Amino acid sequence: ETGVTQTPRHLVMGMTNKKSLKCEQHLGHNAMYWYKQSAKKPLELMFVYSLEERVENNSVPSRFSPECPNSSHLFLHLHTLQPEDSALYLCASSQELGLNQPQHFGDGTRLSIL
Amino acid sequence: AQSVTQLGSHVSVSEGALVLLRCNYSSSVPPYLFWYVQYPNQGLQLLLKYTTGATLVKGINGFEAEFKKSETSFHLTKPSAHMSDAAEYFCAVSETSGTYKYIFGTGTRLKVLA
Numbered sequence A: 001e002t003g004v005t006q007t008p009r010h011l012v013m014g015m016t017n018k019k020s021l022k023c024e025q026h027l028g029h030n031a032m033y034w035y036k037q038s039a040k041k042p043l044e045l046m047f048v049y050s051l052e053e054r055v056e057n058n059s060v061p062s063r064f065s066p067e068c069p070n071s072s073h074l075f076l077h078l079h080t081l082q083p084e085d086s087a088l089y090l091c092a093s094s095q096e097l098g099l100n101q102p103q104h105f106g107d108g109t110r111l112s113i114l
Numbered sequence B: 001a002q003s004v005t006q007l008g009s010h011v012s013v014s015e016g017a018l019v020l021l022r023c024n025y026s027s028s029v030p031p032y033l034f035w036y037v038q039y040p041n042q043g044l045q046l047l048l049k050y051t052t053g054a055t056l057v058k059g060i061n062g063f064e065a066e067f068k069k070s071e072t073s074f075h076l077t078k079p080s081a082h083m084s085d086a087a088e089y090f091c092a093v094s095e096t097s098g099t100y101k102y103i104f105g106t107g108t109r110l111k112v113l114a
Helices: none
Strands: A002-008 A010-013 A018-025 A031-037 A046-048 A051-059 A063-072 A071-081 A087-094 A109-113 B001-003 B010-014 B019-020 B025-028 B033-038 B042-048 B056-058 B064-067 B074-077 B088-094 B102-103 B108-111
Touching: A002 A087, A002 B108, A010 A018, A010 B102, A018 A031, A018 A087, A031 B025, A046 A063, A046 A071, A051 A063, B010 B019, B019 B108, B025 B074, B033 B064, B033 B074, B042 B056, B042 B064, B042 B074, B074 B088
Parallel strands: A010 A109, B010 B108
Antiparallel strands: A002 A018, A018 A071, A031 A046, A031 A087, A046 A051, A063 A071, A087 A109, B001 B025, B019 B074, B033 B042, B033 B088, B056 B064, B064 B074, B088 B102, B088 B108
């Protein structure tokens, strides 16, 4: 399998639930990213990891908790989310962390908070 | 700080007609610029990028973009639209403050009429 794979593709959860989003990249990249995509808003960068170390936390609420156990896997742990957290969550990776590095995206997880 | 403006949230063209999607950026230093496409229920896919060198950049699926420093623009064009080009298109500029961020525009949804 190639590219960036995200699971699940769809997730519906209540505000008191705990769930996790998974991202796996098969490209041999060293940097990974989480983005939030909401309707009519630009993509919002949430977290950046380089070689399994978090290098960016873009003022994301603590109810979102990322984990990068190795350079191929990235998780986003969710707990006590709010309705405004409903969105498409995209994972991306790039060869290295750098300004001219194109990012490769997964197909996203569509999250709905009841 | 960098910013990106995409003029027109929706653009409609006839099949076979010229596609022109506009992107203007603000940056105090030479930027890195990208165009991404997002098909329904999918993640973003890189169309093309400008880093340095030739200002006319060719990408996949017959798209190209020209970096015009004097106009701070990076408009995306395709000579002849195809039905399969219907998608949402995002322009992005890389943040140059050392935080390795992309700044995305709000996107332009392209509709191709038969």
